[in-house]
Amino acid sequence: MTVLPNPGPTRSGLPAIGDWKTFGELREHQADRIAPVLHHARDSPFYEKLLEPGQGLAAAGLTRKSDLRDSYPFGMLAVPRERLATYHESSGSTGNPTPAYFTEAEWTDLADRFVRKTVPVGPEDTLLVRIPYGLVLAGHMAHWAAMRSGATVVPGDCRSLAVPYPRVVRLLRDLEVTLTWSTPSESLLWVAAARAAGHPPASFSALRALYVAGEPISNARRRRIEEIWDAPVIEEYGCTEVGPLAGDCPYGRMHFWADRVLPEVYDPQTGGITAEGTGQLVITPLYREAMPLIRYNLEDLVELRYEDCLCGWQLPTVRVLGRLGQGCTVGGKRLGQLQVEELVFRLPASWGVLFWRARAEPDQLVVEIEVPGPDGGEAAAVLAGSVEAELGVRCAATAVPEGTLVPSALLAQQLDAMKPRKLFGPDEDWGQAVVRG
Template identity: 55%
Template sequence: MNDSSSGLPQLGQWNGMEDVQRLQEKQLPQTVSWAARSPFYRQRLNSAALPANAADLAALPLTTKQDLRDNYPYGMLAVPKERLATYHESSGTAGRPTPSYYTAEDWIDLAERFARKWIGMSDKDIFLVRTPYALMLTGHLAHAAGRLCGATVVPGDNRSLAMPYARVVRVLHDLEVTLTWAVATEYLLWAAAATAAGHRPDADFPALRGLFTGGEPLTTVRRKRISRIWGVPVIEEYGSTETGSLAGECPDGRLHLWADRALFEVYDPETGAVRTEGEGQLVVTPLYREAMPLLRYNLEDNVSVSCRDCACGWGLPTVKVLGRAAFGYRVGTATITQHRLEELVFSLPDSYRVLFWRARAEPAVLRVELEVPEEHREAARAELAASIRDTFGVDSDVVGLPPGSLVPSAVLTSMPDVVKPRSLFGPDEDWDKALLYY
């Protein structure tokens, strides 16, 4: 997207991190000035000189998710309401919502960042967006990026009863979809639904050329498995509803922080120290966000950031997101994490056709259930139990289940009727559907 007319920094316009830091320093005073217009930052910055550089900025307190909740709905607003284009709330919020809002100008920055895909997006693409279109940013963000690049966008909201998996498969096949955006688990569900419909995922969708994914932990082994199933690359994205895209994957498979569009810090919650690289919690200051500027916003994601050169030549720091993978449950003396357990499950041979599994960590034993065809059931059970013992040193109860036990076949094949609201029915119609709008 180097030919953008937005005036925002574009990939290829700098040589290394020193140039990027100059871009940050140039934009930061404007960002701070925008922030000072909001009730929240007006109070926070009232008694101090406005930060003029990154060193000054580091003296400010962190902005937290709780700050956003406490200032719901408009305490973070830095522009007149009339200038707002969209309002969003993040998923998984307990109690008071975490609000986010953007102007039309903010959306140019958002869409350009998401569109930085090494595989490219153009008017030749049919782009299936299969993430929520509700209050979260994710579906709207991909949609806007697709349109920015001229792609034909297919809005396949994954929270809508109007878009069951059978319809996803039909759309993928009949519309000759080239690019998609979904959480990683969706791609396994699509593969099962495609197989149930008589399709071969790696052969019967020849137009497909890339699967974009984010919003869910994804191990290397599961990613490679999804790529083998569909025969195309799986391309990761990292961001949040509060910030939009923060990092994207380069051709060499590394996630790069968009440091030309945001200032990043690595924060150690135990010491309070901040660095430009290393391990800690990721703190972000978006540089081109006017409606709701965020100064030193702590995402509370544990990350590892490196400023070493990457062969791709983008000249941006790389990031590994560690936070969600680090959470686990105790079994005996071991801590079981989903990330490590997933690696074991998807290290089973592809020929076993294991796609769906679940586990429960109990004080003395790890219970695992996985769908697997009968001819591979005992081998898969024994191999996974042995891997768990070797890796974690704990007892496990691994049970192989027939396909359809965890993900019912009806979920993959049904095409439910979507009823539009009405109150008048004929003599042979089911009027119990009058208030059931699905």
């Protein structure tokens, strides 16, 4: 049994892994927190109308993302405005945004949860943050948590023109970056960009681990990223409204931070809510101040189990199976992205497949894979055979040249931030309103 060392009291004063010894003790802690959580929730305009004084969690209905959008911007606020430290919004393209706000004390809790890593961040580390900043929580959270742990932070926002892929490769190499925080897909784009720049990933020997989140990852893709970068992939699961919800243990299983957030499983067919099982994830944060949430339905399909693990953390395990409504039907069978991804990354690493795409047609799955070398025909044939044998659907697989699915220009462009300019020399084009800085 491997338990992460308990460093003593957390910065937030909230529980640390090791403070409870059994699932029974964990459940007692959760139960003790519910009454104060429900009481505080009634301080928000939204829950004041929904919760009765003294009401228990069992009588509470679901809170949905639409409730947060309808309460934009501060209908969920349960503390005075002057106590807020930050305001955020989760990504979305329709209607009102989904708001989220945090007090300074909650930021200490966010940092506590972020640094629950089997490869911890410390003063000797340089962390490249390659997650969106802007209004999204994840980039700012990693930045702040790593700084509080003494690390050097490189703010490489992945949606900034100031940090194109050639610059990412240069930063990884020249700064001897030891840790990265990104989506799994980003780490593969770095591979292609590094190769394009003549720097194979094996030359980045300082890298100790890749922290990833933001999208599901199959076991095969995780192994491929670890093999290419010669560093472990440490996965995290969370959301902008609450922050980190789960993370990997030393044995590669994802555990839910159930000492900070109570997880439940909702069955939309029956309307039932259970402590574990398979269904939509429903969460009740146990220490949320600015924006308490009661049985908030994330609409993520998960499998949640309270079961023993060799790590000894005594936290439930969680498998994220996808988002409600995701997946496509082919030949009468429902397919998910992770099922196809698993087979793509089981192809031999020597074939160099990093990028792929698939289209679900009524009677077959059409797949394209980028193959940089001469093995495209064989790779496509093997993949098609695997899909038909393991997923039970017809498959037409094709190999396309390198740079087809991820344009080479994307990996080589040197775009930079655009800065206004008003004064031009006699030989310059003053028809340009901006220039690259």
